[in-house]
Amino acid sequence: MTAENCAIVRIQDNGRGIAGNILSKIFDPFFTTKPVGKGTGLGLSIADRMVRDKHQGYLICTSKSGEGAEFAIVFPKKIRCSKND
Ligand SMILES: Nc1ncnc2c1ncn2[C@@H]1O[C@H](COP(=O)(O)OP(=O)(O)OP(=O)(O)O)[C@@H](O)[C@H]1O
Numbered sequence: 001m002t003a004e005n006c007a008i009v010r011i012q013d014n015g016r017g018i019a020g021n022i023l024s025k026i027f028d029p030f031f032t033t034k035p036v037g038k039g040t041g042l043g044l045s046i047a048d049r050m051v052r053d054k055h056q057g058y059l060i061c062t063s064k065s066g067e068g069a070e071f072a073i074v075f076p077k078k079i080r081c082s083k084n085d
């Protein structure tokens with residue numbers, strides 16, 4: 001995808017950020033740093049899957065510990081349609 005053929009939605013927060021060793025795992029199903037019983041670890045894996053399966057796009061997270069996080073949703077402007085859509 002190039003800058004011309006995609007639309008990007010960026011969402012930033014000013015939270016605690018995400019350390020480098022955690023960043024590579026945040027889209028994994030059931031990965032959570034929340035206390036036991038608080039998080040399913042499914043939020044980002046479901047979001048990533050929806051963007052991939054329904055929009056043929058992808059999610060990117062950029063963050064450093066202590067510096068907030070930015071999520072970018074990259075949507076292609078044209079998508080391949082199948083009979084099941
Ligand atoms: N905006 C954020 N700032 C800091 N860490 C984040 C952020 N979003 C996600 N994370 C990290 O990614 C992990 C996985 O997120 P995900 O949304 O998949 O699950 P969860 O939030 O832990 O659980 P649930 O979605 O069920 O509440 C979180 O536990 C947290 O460590």
Ligand SMILES: [Mg+2]
Pocket residue numbers: 043044
């Ligand atoms: Mg979540």
